[in-house]
Amino acid sequence: MAGALDGLVVLDLSRILAGPTCTQMLGDLGATVWKIENPKSKGDDTRAWGPPYVRDVDGNQTDLSAYFMCTNRNKQSVAVDIATPEGQELIRQLAVRADIVVENFKPGGLSKYGLDYEGLKVVHPSLIYCSISGYGQTGPNREKPGYDLMAQGFGGIMSLTGEADGQPMKVGVGIADVMCGMYATIGVLAALRHRDQSGEGQHIDVALVDTQMAWLINEGANFLTSGQLPQRRGNGHPNIVPYEVFGTSDGHVIVAVGNDAQFRRFCDFLGLAELADDVKFSTNPARIENRLELIPQIATRLNDYTMDEVIAGLEAVKVPVGPVNTLDRALGSDQAKARDGVIKMPVESAENGEVSLLGNPLKFSKTPVSYRTSPPRFGEHTEEVLAQLQQTEVT
Incomplete structure (x- = not known):
């Protein structure tokens, strides 16, 4: 064609x-x-x-x-x-x-x-x-x-x-x-x-x-709207919490909790249901305000699990999660193969x-x-x- x-x-x-x-x-x-x-x-x-x-x-x-x-x-x-x-x-x-x-x-x-x-x-x-x-x-x-x-x-x-x-x-x-x-x-x-x-x-x-x-997308718009300079947060998100990278016992995962219902299911998986009931964390605006208190509690508990356990467990309860892949894992994945992420070309x-x-x-x-x-x-x-x-x- x-x-x-x-x-x-x-x-x-x-x-x-x-x-x-x-x-x-x-x-x-x-x-x-x-x-x-x-x-x-x-x-x-x-x-x-x-x-x-x-x-x-x-x-x-x-x-x-x-x-x-x-x-x-x-x-x-x-x-x-x-x-x-x-x-x-x-x-x-x-x-x-x-x-x-x-x-x-x-x-x-x-x-x-x-x-x-x-x-x-x-x-x-x-x-x-x-x-x-x-x-x-x-x-x-x-x-x-x-x-x-x-x-x-x-x-x-x-x-x-x-x-x-x-x-x-x-x-x-x-x-x-x-x-x-x-x-x-x-x-x-x-x-x-x-x-x-x-x-x-x-x-x-x-x-x-x-x-x-x-x-600069949302961070640029955040500044233009508020007049406040955004701060570096590592892998944290300025408008959503928790939405970042966490360590596990054998690697790293990304947890992207997009709403309050997902946060409750996330806490249930971790055995921390009390966090979802706490007014300091029950809504996303509250979690943003209190992220410095919340994130260490989540990070400590996630270290008790392997990458595969976290990914399988959160996928089962429909909480967005994914691995932090090295390039060999990313480019060698079944998804990359199915989508022709890597191609081969002849060079004499x-x-x-x-x-x-x-x-x-x-x-x-x-x-x-x-x-x-x-x-x-x-x-x-x-x-x-x-x-x-x-x-x-x-x-």
Whole structure:
């Protein structure tokens, strides 16, 4: 089956994580993606962000780091030096044949080459051009470099993350980059809808810091409504108690008590029915006010049980509960297998002929995602793509 974006062409001038997240998503949905890589630096910086790396059949390290592979399947790698007049001309020729350009240079970084939106829309008015940066194309910080950690710090999420008496903490993966890439994808799809209706292209300006602030979600709304700065609570929830991680005798579980009826059943399971009758804990607002008294009592009792006992016992009484899985348990679970959470793709040069990657979570009934090409070696498709250019010019 053809993908939803089959027939569309994306010119990917991005690297690292946010831009490649967007373009891989477009590729998974069926678009052809030309990934432009700098021959002077031997490609995307993340090719060198290892270990681990894929090893070739002789056991030698390749340029396929795990980091690079996580966002670069369904792409064709084309080696072009855009700092040269010849490279700039090739990019212009490719852009004219593309529907979408995605780039993450510093604001104004491509204007000196005539490859910014203003330069390319002259020759391709219906082009959709998405610029990803740290702080956006405007504002006092537009010139500052954008890194995921900086965005998490500036945008506020680190102030909410971590133990109450510990340091502010970043999220364990580059979530500001990833979510920025997701917002960029939404923007591109909306711009495609507009272009299909009007014939007009447009420029999309999306920033790591803007998008990180946008997904502060309930904590952002809590602050804007109350004027009170939220506090770090570790794994605790600002508006629901108990809703956090608890230790057991052999691991950790998540207990997510969403209402007062669930709290009563939870207390009955623990043999602490008196807590549900106590006015200090019988309602969620009361539990929030008295969480420092309540949580230690729950935590002490849960330590008497194993993970499996807690999960089975609370599931039986319909109290939301789940494990804190390590990655081997998460990705090896029956649920992950049933939902194609991990996929395998062939790589001829790889030691065992294939690589394992995380699957795309979107499930379509008519236009499913597809895994057509594995993450490319640097410059692997240069001759193929440039030959297509020449064929188009001849015809």
